[in-house]
Each structure stands twice: as structure tokens, then as C-alpha cells.
Amino acid sequence: MTTIPPSHPRYLSLKTREQIAQGMKQGIVHETGLIAHGRGEAFDYLLGEATHPQAEAASKVAAAALLTAAHPVISVNGNVAALAADSCIHLAHSIPAHLEVNLFHRTLERMEKITALLQSKGAQTVYGLAADERIPGLDHDRALCEKNGIFSADVVLVPLEDGDRCQALCAMGKTVITIDLNPLSRTAQTATITIVDNVIRALPGLQQWVVALNDTPRSDLAQMLQSWDNTHNLKTMLSFLSKRLNSLG
Amino acid sequence: MTTIPPSHPRYLSLKTREQIAQGMKQGIVHETGLIAHGRGEAFDYLLGEATHPQAEAASKVAAAALLTAAHPVISVNGNVAALAADSCIHLAHSIPAHLEVNLFHRTLERMEKITALLQSKGAQTVYGLAADERIPGLDHDRALCEKNGIFSADVVLVPLEDGDRCQALCAMGKTVITIDLNPLSRTAQTATITIVDNVIRALPGLQQWVVALNDTPRSDLAQMLQSWDNTHNLKTMLSFLSKRLNSLG
Numbered sequence: 001m002t003t004i005p006p007s008h009p010r011y012l013s014l015k016t017r018e019q020i021a022q023g024m025k026q027g028i029v030h031e032t033g034l035i036a037h038g039r040g041e042a043f044d045y046l047l048g049e050a051t052h053p054q055a056e057a058a059s060k061v062a063a064a065a066l067l068t069a070a071h072p073v074i075s076v077n078g079n080v081a082a083l084a085a086d087s088c089i090h091l092a093h094s095i096p097a098h099l100e101v102n103l104f105h106r107t108l109e110r111m112e113k114i115t116a117l118l119q120s121k122g123a124q125t126v127y128g129l130a131a132d133e134r135i136p137g138l139d140h141d142r143a144l145c146e147k148n149g150i151f152s153a154d155v156v157l158v159p160l161e162d163g164d165r166c167q168a169l170c171a172m173g174k175t176v177i178t179i180d181l182n183p184l185s186r187t188a189q190t191a192t193i194t195i196v197d198n199v200i201r202a203l204p205g206l207q208q209w210v211v212a213l214n215d216t217p218r219s220d221l222a223q224m225l226q227s228w229d230n231t232h233n234l235k236t237m238l239s240f241l242s243k244r245l246n247s248l249g
Numbered sequence: 250m251t252t253i254p255p256s257h258p259r260y261l262s263l264k265t266r267e268q269i270a271q272g273m274k275q276g277i278v279h280e281t282g283l284i285a286h287g288r289g290e291a292f293d294y295l296l297g298e299a300t301h302p303q304a305e306a307a308s309k310v311a312a313a314a315l316l317t318a319a320h321p322v323i324s325v326n327g328n329v330a331a332l333a334a335d336s337c338i339h340l341a342h343s344i345p346a347h348l349e350v351n352l353f354h355r356t357l358e359r360m361e362k363i364t365a366l367l368q369s370k371g372a373q374t375v376y377g378l379a380a381d382e383r384i385p386g387l388d389h390d391r392a393l394c395e396k397n398g399i400f401s402a403d404v405v406l407v408p409l410e411d412g413d414r415c416q417a418l419c420a421m422g423k424t425v426i427t428i429d430l431n432p433l434s435r436t437a438q439t440a441t442i443t444i445v446d447n448v449i450r451a452l453p454g455l456q457q458w459v460v461a462l463n464d465t466p467r468s469d470l471a472q473m474l475q476s477w478d479n480t481h482n483l484k485t486m487l488s489f490l491s492k493r494l495n496s497l498g
Contacts (some may be wrong), residue, residue: 021280031270034280037296038287042431159285182291186498242284248433249487 008086013049015043015202016083030105033079034159041183044198051205054237055197058225060226062157062177062193063209064221069155069175072097073075077104080159080199081114087203089123094210095146097157100149101128104162106141137168157206158191175225176225179203183237194230196237214247251349262290262298265332265449270417272331274325276362278353285409290428292446300454303486304446305471308476310408311426311442312458313339313470318404318424322348326353330363336452338372343459346406349398350377353411355390384418406449406455407440415439422472428452433487441480445486 004014022036023029044158046050066072074097075086080153081101092099102112107179115126127149134143135151154170163186171177178191188194195202213217213221253263268287272278283411315321323346325337327470330350341348350363364375364415376398382390393399405418408428412435420438426441428451437443444451462470 012317017281019282020284024280031283032266034283035266035269035287035290038284038289040287040290042288043283045433067498167414174405184294235331238494242495245433245487245494246491 019082029082037079040181051197054233055195058193058195058211058233059206061224062206063213064224065155065175067213068218068221071151071153072155073150073155074099075158077102081117084199084203085117085121089121091203091207094207098149099126100146104142122126123129134186135168136169161187163187183234194234200213204224268331276358278327278331286328289430299452300446303482304444307442307444307482309458310473312462313473314404315344316426316462317467317470318355320402321404322399322402323348324351324405324407326351326409331368332453333448334366334370338370340452340456343456347398348372348375349395353391380470384417386420410436411438432483443483
């Protein structure tokens with residue numbers, strides 16, 4: 001791996017890019033994952049590479065949804081595994097929730113590599129490899145999931161998710177939480193709760209909310225979730241981005 | 250190559266993505282080129298994947314600069330070769346200008362592959378492989394160029410260029426034309442003329458301007474170039490993007 005000095009002004013962005021490139025070389029990240037990462041970089045740049053109040057608000061309510069869930073599942077794809085495997089495992093442990101490896105470009109090799117990576121980092125149950133169900137309304141292998149995992153989950157966290165899949169999970173009646181840097185993406189627009197932030201900042205942030213809200217009465221958390229207005233939150237995020245674009249000129 | 254039906258609403262974007270991914274598999278595109286392509290996709294999405302009046306204006310004056318140049322050179326990197334090799338060759342022929350392969354992550358193998366690709370598509374002189382000069386102020390192999398090519402050019406077209414290199418070329422006193430989807434990038438902000446557009450639309454558009462202006466008196470073209478305000482053009486582009494972001498919410 002190229003050594004990037006921590007003093008470099010673009011250190012974190014370059015290190016993250018390096019992790020994704022390494023992930024591809026290791027067979028964890030699909031090549032289209034690199035292109036998707038680039039799209040994210042562009043939006044993160046517009047965000048000033050910072051977590052905004054809108055993302056904080058979404059993270060708080062996402063934590064409430066995960067804590068009140070009967071069967072919460074965290075979906076892990078190639079980019080998420082390359083960038084934030086540890087954060088996913090810690091988050092799953094805190095809630096507690098299960099992990100499921102869930103790939104858009106599914107191959108047995110990538111499924112096994114990502115599962116092994118999560119297990120080597122201490123993950124207990126990792127669903128996905130033994131897929132025995134399909135998400136209704138999706139064709140190809142991207143529909144595959146596990147009956148005891150995503151298929152039967154009431155709340156799913158799907159960071160960096162495809163738009164079609166996000167819609168299909170919502171259509172199953174699940175509470176769908178996503179982390180997506182593009183507030184205009186179909187995933188961002190379709191999910192129940194959209195955290196517009198970089199996964200490397202958002203997942204630890206979400207974990208902090210899970211810890212902070214752990215002692216809150218479940219009825220208060222349920223109320224928080226019920227009054228969440230995702231559309232409004234996305235609109236204020238877009239308005240911020242719009243102003244920032246103008247100010248940068 | 251995956252077959253994408255031309256009727257797909259995202260046909261052109263998906264086909265372009267496929268070309269970049271193929272380019273990487275063929276050893277023409279560096280892995281960071283995929284990430285850069287993703288950043289471009291995000292900005293192209295914000296542009297509505299259309300060529301705007303600001304890009305047209307920049308293309309027109311870029312054509313004037315290329316037609317009045319004593320020694321114009323078109324720089325070709327991995328992404329440009331994968332996406333628009335034919336357009337570069339046609340443009341070079343129309344001006345006429347020379348081509349130079351110019352890589353940020355320079356390896357002999359990629360240099361040879363891209364040179365061979367351009368030659369197989371009919372390019373005559375292709376500079377770059379026999380690099381015998383350095384762009385002052387740049388370290389590593391990214392400084393390498395040919396004395397009879399980019400080094401001695403008065404006008405260079407550097408589509409999808411790195412910010413450092415763009416600055417270094419400007420510092421050499423050259424007229425630097427770039428094509429960059431991100432109006433905020435250092436390259437976009439530093440170049441003499443910035444065409445904020447996708448290379449697959451901008452290069453054929455630039456060629457049309459070269460043909461259209463070919464009979465215009467050279468003094469008129471020089472006047473056009475002299476009165477060009479790149480900063481103002483970028484500001485109006487940003488203002489458009491800002492309004493569009495708000496309207497999409």
C-alpha cells in the first residue's frame with residue numbers, strides 16, 4: 001500500500017481511496033465499486049467532508065429504529081467491507097444486530113472473501129453465503145438473501161445500497177436505513193431514513209447514538225421514529241449543498 | 250463486455266462506465282482512473298448530462314486557441330484513451346495538432362498500450378514514449394514529456410488533467426485548455442480555458458468549432474482568445490449547478 005503521510009491535507013480522502021483500490025486488488029471490491037466510490041468522493045467534497053446536522057439527526061433516529069427493532073440486520077457489501085468492516089462489527093455488537101453480506105455483483109468468491117474478512121475481525125453470525133430466499137421484485141443474483149437474515153428483518157441498515165434493492169426492501173414493508181453521500185440518489189430518496197454522510201464517519205457516529213440512546217424508554221424511541229420526516233431532511237441537505245456550491249465559486 | 254440495451258434510460262452513462270472498466274482490464278486505465286470517472290459521473294449528473302452554454306462558449310474559444318497555435322498538442326491519458334480515442338484523433342487531424350500520451354501513473358506498459366491503441370486507430374505521430382524532457386516543478390515520472398511534444402507546445406489540450414500538472418503547464422506560459430466536469434477542481438480553476446463537460450460530448454463539440462471557425466481570420470480568433478474570461482464562465486456554471494441542486498430536491 002502506498003504510504004500517505006498523515007500530515008497530507010488530503011490524508012483521509014487519499015487513505016480511503018487507497019483502501020478501496022486495495023479492496024479491489026484483494027477481490028473484495030467490484031470494479032464498479034471504485035466508480036461508485038468516486039461519485040461519493042464528489043458529493044463528500046461538496047459536503048466539505050464533514051458530518052452535518054441533517055446527518056446527525058438521521059443517525060439519531062436510525063439508532064432509535066435499530067434499538068426498537070425485533071430483528072435488525074446490517075447489510076455489508078464490498079465497499080462497506082473495504083472501508084468500514086470494524087465499524088459494522090462494533091455497531092452490530094452494540095445494538096445487537098446481525099450482519100449479512102449482500103452483493104449487487106454476487107460471486108461465490110467475493111461472498112466468501114467478505115465473510116472471511118468479517119469473521120477474522122471478530123464477527124459472530126454472518127448471513128449471506130447460505131442464501132435461501134429472494135427479495136421480491138428483483139431479478140438476477142442481486143435478489144438473493146437469507147431467510148433468517150435480511151429476508152425476515154424488520155429494520156435493515158443498507159449502507160451504499162443500489163436504488164432498485166432499496167426500493168424492493170421498502171416494498172417488503174421494512175424500515176430501511178441507508179448511508180449515501182448523494183442526497184439525490186434513488187436509494188437516498190427511497191429509504192425510510194437517509195444518513196447523507198461518508199460511511200467512515202457515519203457508522204461510528206451511528207454507534208455513538210446507539211450507545212447514547214440505549215437507556216431511553218423504547219416508547220420514546222418509537223415516537224422519535226414515527227415523527228421522522230426523511231423528505232424534509234433531504235431537502236434541507238440539498239439546500240445547504242446548493243448554497244455551498246455558490247459560495248465556493 | 251456486458252450488453253446494455255440502447256433503450257435503457259441510462260444507456261450512455263452505463264456504456265461509458267463499461268468502457269472505463271474494460272479499459273482497466275486491458276491495462277489502459279489506472280484503478281484511480283475508475284474513481285476519477287465516478288467523480289465525473291456525479292458532476293455530470295448534476296449537469297443533467299448535457300452540454301451547457303458555458304461549455305459551448307469555452308469550446309468555441311478553445312477552438313480559436315487551437316487554430317491560432319503555432320504548435321498545439323493534445324494530451325491523452327488512460328481515461329481519455331478509453332473513452333474518446335477516436336475523437337482525439339479526429340480533432341488532432343482537423344486542427345492539425347499532435348497527440349502525446351501523458352500519464353500521471355506512468356508505466357512503460359500503459360504508455361505502450363495507449364500509444365498502440367491510438368496508432369491502431371490511425372493516429373500518425375504520437376509523442377510520449379520517448380520522453381526526453383520534464384515539466385518544471387513536478388516530481389516523479391508525472392513530469393516526463395517530449396521536447397518536440399508538450400514541452401515545446403504553445404497551446405495544450407489536457408482533458409481530465411491533474412491539478413498539479415495543469416498548474417505546472419500554465420506556469421510554463423502555455424495556453425492550457427482542459428475538459429473537466431468539476432468546475433471546482435484545481436484543474437478547472439487553473440486552466441486558461443475550462444470546458445465543463447463530459448469528454449465524450451466535449452471533444453466532438455470542440456471538433457465542430459474547429460471546423461466552423463477554420464475560415465475565420467486568425468486576428469479575429471486571437472481577439473476572441475484575448476477577451477476570454479474563464480473565471481466568469483466558471484462562476485456562471487456554478488451558479489447554474491447551485492440552482493439545479495435546489496430544484497432537484
